[in-house]
Amino acid sequence: xxxxxxxxLVEIQPNADPPVCRIMDFGKFKFEMQKKAHAAKKKQKQVxxxxxxxxxxxxxxxxxxxxxxxxRFLAEGDKVxxxxxxKGREMAHTELGDAxxxxxxxxxxxxxxxxxxxxxxxxxxxxxxxxxxxxxxx
Numbered sequence: 001x002x003x004x005x006x007x008x009l010v011e012i013q014p015n016a017d018p019p020v021c022r023i024m025d026f027g028k029f030k031f032e033m034q035k036k037a038h039a040a041k042k043k044q045k046q047v048x049x050x051x052x053x054x055x056x057x058x059x060x061x062x063x064x065x066x067x068x069x070x071x072r073f074l075a076e077g078d079k080v081x082x083x084x085x086x087k088g089r090e091m092a093h094t095e096l097g098d099a100x101x102x103x104x105x106x107x108x109x110x111x112x113x114x115x116x117x118x119x120x121x122x123x124x125x126x127x128x129x130x131x132x133x134x135x136x137x138x
Contacts, residue, residue, distance in 0.1 A: 056096035074131040084125040
């Protein structure tokens with residue numbers, strides 16, 4: 001029957017008893033499956049990790065610009081890595097970095113959740129922030 005219709009006989013379920021076969025144009029079937037896979041891949045959102053660098057002495061104007069950028073990154077669905085770099089004698093005053101981290105966490109509490117609380121990595125204090133999951137509207 002498949003040869004008469006100039007189509008292919010394709011075995012769908014070889015383990016079934018009896019095996020299930022279908023008469024179809026196999027080339028067209030493979031092409032459509034490839035298009036579906038491409039469309040599904042296109043709909044996925046790749047989450048990026050954006051990095052914002054602060055210093056314990058970061059002034060208010062620069063701080064506001066960085067916070068605006070952080071809120072924009074979170075709104076786009078990206079994670080943000082907050083890095084506070086200590087130089088020289090600033091290492092003796094890591095409490096300034098702690099205060100800045102708490103200020104940042106308090107300011108973005110509505111838009112984001114802290115995934116990883118700050119920890120020291122050498123001269124860097126690192127904190128990871130991720131956007132909150134949006135609740136579906138009924």
